[in-house]
Amino acid sequence: MGNRDGAVTPPSAEDGGTPRAATIRDVAARAGVSVATVSRALSGQYPVANATRARVQRAVRDLDYVVNAHARALTGSKSKTIAVLLSDIASPFYSRIAHGVEQQASAEKRLMMVCATHGDPEREVGLVEMLREQSVDAVVLVGGIVDTPEYRERMARLARLLDTAGSRLVLCGRPSPGEDLPVTVVEYENSGGAFAAASYLMDKGHRDILFLGGVGPDTTTQDRLDGFRRALASRDLSADEPGRILTGGNSRQFGYDTIRARLLREELDFTAILAWDDLVAAGAMTALREAGVDVPGRVSILGYNDEQIAQDLVPPLTSVSIPHTELGRSAVRLALHREDPAVASSQHITLGTHIVVRGSVREAARR
Template identity: 70%
Template sequence: MARRSETADASGPRAATIRDVATRAGVSVATVSRVLTGNYPVAAATRTKVLRAVRDLDYVVNAHARALAGNRSKTIAVLLSNLTSPFYNRVASGVEQQAMAEDRLCMVSTTGGDPEREVKLVETLREQSVDAVVLVGGAIDTPDYREHMARLARLLDSAGSRLVVCGRPSPGENLPVTVVEYDNAGGAFAATSHLLSLGHRRILFLGGDPANTTMRDRLGGYRRAIAAYGLDEDPGLVVTDAQLPNLAYAEVKKRLAAGPPDFTAVFAWDDHVAARALVALREAGVAVPDDVSVIGYNDEHEAQDVFPALTTVSIPHMELGREAVRLALHREGPAAPNQHVMLGTHIVLRDSVRPRINA
């Protein structure tokens, strides 16, 4: 069987070109291109001849040259704030799985949470003719952020690509952007309502900057549940500088050092914060869940391993990533209107919550 050696010269084997494939198949270069890109109907017999020539010559499509010619690079790019967070990793795994199912490569890069780096990366990826750019996780919602996202969405759309925001709200109306969210606020509402239904009235919220879209929605769900029960919110129970586990640990330690807990339950904005709150409570001799109940968010793997096992809100991490790719690749034209999908969340009941005694 003929292989690349047929196109060898004195300097060694030469990689087959699209012209070599056309010659062997007895068709034009344009016909070979149509078969390989699949963007134009070709007779079945002709397609078979071309594919046989590609196999015989071990022809490999030059993806970069194809991108320069205006075709897609068959690549999905996913931008994460970091590579250490299980949340980002699990969503990215969903992106990768669906990209593979769609015969695409998956390219992963990190922004370090820097909006300017995010913008630069998207601009670079546009030049590479990627099929879609998936931005994962929350963002600080400001007018500048919305302006940047609108510009990036239009830039990618003009290049035949697609901006996908995954796990954050839409940056604006009437933009060529795909939005894949989960019911963030609804999950927080359900978690807080669960505690309230068990008799807890003083629930400590451990979170971070409400300007962050993820934090804003979780705090909003917490407040909505308290209002739904006809209660007045105690501002002293809302902590917005405990977004990191060590900060949450220090906050709980400080409160307990001042005397017996002035709360009967903790709603932590994520499971890592909840885990450190558990440690601070245990070190102070406060029993969980007998004295204080604790509920987290995200349903990370370690939520099952802490003691007591953590009640938490489950997010469809993998499905977020898969849906982001499916929607981006299967839409009605590059100028399709804003696509928006909201996935559900649910509470996973474990051992860190119990009814309030003498409620």
């Protein structure tokens, strides 16, 4: 009776076709125990004699066995996976949030799926459908949207569907769709951030401030505009004078084009810019430089997001920092521990932002 030694034998008896991966049955056979015993020896949740456990472990190593996650998920109905849906993984904003999700997921022994929606709500719904099939632990939807009744209904529906599938819907950086829904919401201070940013500029003596970038009905834009308006109003200024709020895009090109056109058309009738993000700011700075306008001597500029690029612009860009990583981490943490009394009550949180001071803002010149 051979095979007393540890020689590795192929899992399949017959040698005809392609070798299959080893199953729990192969392990059981090799260790000379039942399938149930193998399962228990590996799970560690059930008493198994040390000698038996050793034999099983030996067989596992010999056969390079790993459990079949699908078979396991089938009985347990948990798949140890977190999914993130974002508009574009290559964007620094989203990839940093994904980074946070990954950190926490990894810490909680979960894998992470990443799906790109390209900003298309229909595709988003379609992807959630696919993820529902996966019985993922949580689905994190990232990024601003247009807040309409239709949006709220859509999210409410997804929340309920995911809930009955045992998954948790997490909205990250977008508003809550309503009360009493099985949903986790992790936001960051857009209104407050813009308020602080505008106040900071006004503290430096600026009165003629441009709000540059953003797309109209999007909640993120609306919230920031709200903060901007409140800040100006608190100093008895109006944000709604013509030509002060320049939304309509959020790309580098938009920042460049808009400021360039403004400089060609008008007097230099502003002393500061609050930009949608650092990229828009970069575009604006390029246009200003080309026009010979000194930054920050003549015009101060404040970015948003505090991206990598901020410190390499000339001058280095002062920017509103968003806790990207913490957003991602919180999303996962709150979703997974939603039963835990410590966090059960905080299924809707709002993280703060802060200004990182560099060199692109200076006291306004006297009028």
